[in-house]
Amino acid sequence: MSLNMGATKLRQTLEDPNGFVVAPGVYDGMSARLALAAGFDALYMVSTILQSPDQILLLAVSCQRASFQTVEDQRHNQTRMLNKKTGAGTAASVHGQADLGICTLNDMRANAEMLANLSPSTPLIADADTGYGGPIMVSRTTEQYARSGVAAFHIEDQIQTKRCGHLSGKLLVDTETYITRIRAAVQSRKRLGSDIVIIARTDALQGHGYEESISRLRAAKEAGADMGFLEGISSRDMAARVVKDLAPWPLVLNMVEHGSTPSISADEARGLGFRMIIFPFATIGPALVAMREGLEKLKRDGLPGLGEELTPQMLFRVCGLDESVKLDEEAGGGSFQGGVDLRKS
Numbered sequence: 001m002s003l004n005m006g007a008t009k010l011r012q013t014l015e016d017p018n019g020f021v022v023a024p025g026v027y028d029g030m031s032a033r034l035a036l037a038a039g040f041d042a043l044y045m046v047s048t049i050l051q052s053p054d055q056i057l058l059l060a061v062s063c064q065r066a067s068f069q070t071v072e073d074q075r076h077n078q079t080r081m082l083n084k085k086t087g088a089g090t091a092a093s094v095h096g097q098a099d100l101g102i103c104t105l106n107d108m109r110a111n112a113e114m115l116a117n118l119s120p121s122t123p124l125i126a127d128a129d130t131g132y133g134g135p136i137m138v139s140r141t142t143e144q145y146a147r148s149g150v151a152a153f154h155i156e157d158q159i160q161t162k163r164c165g166h167l168s169g170k171l172l173v174d175t176e177t178y179i180t181r182i183r184a185a186v187q188s189r190k191r192l193g194s195d196i197v198i199i200a201r202t203d204a205l206q207g208h209g210y211e212e213s214i215s216r217l218r219a220a221k222e223a224g225a226d227m228g229f230l231e232g233i234s235s236r237d238m239a240a241r242v243v244k245d246l247a248p249w250p251l252v253l254n255m256v257e258h259g260s261t262p263s264i265s266a267d268e269a270r271g272l273g274f275r276m277i278i279f280p281f282a283t284i285g286p287a288l289v290a291m292r293e294g295l296e297k298l299k300r301d302g303l304p305g306l307g308e309e310l311t312p313q314m315l316f317r318v319c320g321l322d323e324s325v326k327l328d329e330e331a332g333g334g335s336f337q338g339g340v341d342l343r344k345s
């Protein structure tokens with residue numbers, strides 16, 4: 001049996017011309033448990049994070065320079081950024097920061113490993129940002145994600161101090177540097193004999209247009225990437241066009257509502273010919289709204305005032321309470337013989 005069931009399953013789905021993957025974004029254990037309980041058969045781990053004020057300043061300064069940065073520029077920026085972290089959901093939930101390249105490989109791998117192992121047969125697609133460095137780091141990212149049970153990951157062509165694909169002012173590395181990232185991931189996957197699916201993302205659309213984006217994605221396909229990802233698709237026509245232009249290469253649609261992309265449903269994406277759709281804010285969005293409302297209520301009323309169904313037992317059941325109790329019983333542990341439900345008098 002494959003060591004990475006999720007990756008093998010995902011690869012089989014993609015090999016089936018009718019296979020289509022719908023992956024809601026999850027950012028922590030509870031959001032992943034809820035997505036699994038709702039019956040989704042794939043998950044997407046968001047990385048979304050924002051940078052610290054001086055990173056934003058540096059990006060603002062960099063944006064005044066034209067086009068792609070030179071390697072020297074990038075090194076200079078990377079050195080200045082070395083002691084800082086970069087990454088959307090993981091960044092927001094783990095660090096309370098925005099999607100500005102704050103998450104490190106370690107942050108992302110640790111979160112991915114926990115998520116992938118909640119249900120090892122459910123493919124977890126994870127954001128791998130820029131790969132977190134040069135070819136050596138991209139190779140480590142590939143190995144660590146594969147060993148952690150991640151089924152697929154995407155690597156993009158933004159500079160190291162990246163930002164969410166739906167913010168303006170993105171800067172890119174040149175095609176050669178991008179392809180070096182993809183090649184390093186592909187070679188690493190082959191060395192491991194892993195089924196992990198490599199998704200090549202380009203952020204070129206915003207600053208460099210459709211043709212440059214297609215040419216980058218074609219080069220990534222040539223270098224062995226399994227799937228393509230055009231970030232920030234700005235119209236339905238473009239969505240239909242990119243599928244045709246790159247056919248039969250499987251493509252993923254990133255459905256960030258109220259970002260650069262019009263709202264396209266899972267069924268519509270499938271009809272357009274995409275093979276996968278991710279919804280990065282599917283859990284973190286509603287969580288943010290509910291938490292804010294709950295906290296405002298607590299501040300106002302001095303009590304959270306939760307619904308009666310919201311018992312500690314209910315919360316823990318979402319997180320595998322009954323399975324854990326069963327495990328204890330089967331091993332003869334005896335700790336939970338009386339169950340854990342309070343008896344109401």
Ligand SMILES: C[C@](O)(C(=O)O)[C@H](CC(=O)O)C(=O)O
Nearest residue numbers: 046047048088164165256280
């Ligand atoms: C997909 C993404 O990389 C993510 O971190 O989830 C983000 C989502 C977002 O922050 O809007 C992206 O599209 O860059």
